[in-house]
Amino acid sequence: EDQVTQSPEALRLQEGESSSLNCSYTVSGLRGLFWYRQDPGKGPEFLFTLYSAGEEKEKERLKATLTKKESFLHITAPKPEDSATYLCAAVSGYGQNFVFGPGTRLSVLP
Amino acid sequence: GAGVSQSPSNKVTEKGKDVELRCDPISGHTALYWYRQSLGQGLEFLIYFQGNSAPDKSGLPSDRFSAERTGGSVSTLTIQRTQQEDSAVYLCASSLDRGRIYYGYTFGSGTRLTVV
Numbered sequence: 001e002d003q004v005t006q007s008p009e010a011l012r013l014q015e016g017e018s019s020s021l022n023c024s025y026t027v028s029g030l031r032g033l034f035w036y037r038q039d040p041g042k043g044p045e046f047l048f049t050l051y052s053a054g055e056e057k058e059k060e061r062l063k064a065t066l067t068k069k070e071s072f073l074h075i076t077a078p079k080p081e082d083s084a085t086y087l088c089a090a091v092s093g094y095g096q097n098f099v100f101g102p103g104t105r106l107s108v109l110p
Numbered sequence: 111g112a113g114v115s116q117s118p119s120n121k122v123t124e125k126g127k128d129v130e131l132r133c134d135p136i137s138g139h140t141a142l143y144w145y146r147q148s149l150g151q152g153l154e155f156l157i158y159f160q161g162n163s164a165p166d167k168s169g170l171p172s173d174r175f176s177a178e179r180t181g182g183s184v185s186t187l188t189i190q191r192t193q194q195e196d197s198a199v200y201l202c203a204s205s206l207d208r209g210r211i212y213y214g215y216t217f218g219s220g221t222r223l224t225v226v
Contacts, residue, residue, distance in 0.1 A: 034214065036214070041219065042219050043114070043217025043218050044201075044215075045217070046214025049214065087152070087153070089152075089153075097143070097158060097166070097169070098153070098155065100145075100152035100154075102150060102152045103152065
């Protein structure tokens with residue numbers, strides 16, 4: 001069964017304190033690994049798609065990387081506006097739908 | 111419209127009553143998905159519509175759940191005889207077509223359902 005887990009469950013950072021969020025996946029023939037950001041009371045907002053091990057994508061202070069078993073979302077010098085829940089999702093070679101992880105709730109304190 | 115619109119944004123219902131949740135996708139998006147998000151859980155796939163094809167209902171948790179999509183646009187998710195475990199945020203998403211999911215779905219803001 002396809003499965004996606006995320007750690008930590010919650011993370012508190014000081015403004016400017018860089019860190020990484022982890023997404024571990026077990027899927028049959030990964031077709032795509034996705035990162036979304038979700039603000040309270042809103043639907044998830046698409047950030048990145050990664051397709052193969054070694055691939056990296058960047059957007060402002062965020063960089064997503066992918067290995068054969070994990071993906072990391074690196075946050076460099078975060079700001080309070082980066083506070084949100086970050087969701088990871090995978091699509092397998094045999095499935096057609098996203099399998100989401102439970103998310104990491106990030107709080108960046110000024 | 112500019113985004114995916116869901117209504118109502120909040121719904122409180124009594125156990126045993128039926129509820130209808132509405133999703134209005136982005137104009138021109140042929141793929142429409144329903145997900146459920148429970149506290150502390152990942153998003154759970156419920157049902158998928160693609161154009162005029164038969165929907166993928168493989169994620170519906172019980173026969174109390176059903177969904178339809180009229181005219182390839184607006185979708186309604188119906189939950190009959192609601193139970194307390196149905197309490198969750200129900201999210202709708204759309205994309206141009208299934209092949210475009212790699213550009214990411216566009217999600218609505220969800221309907222928060224509370225069954226009391």
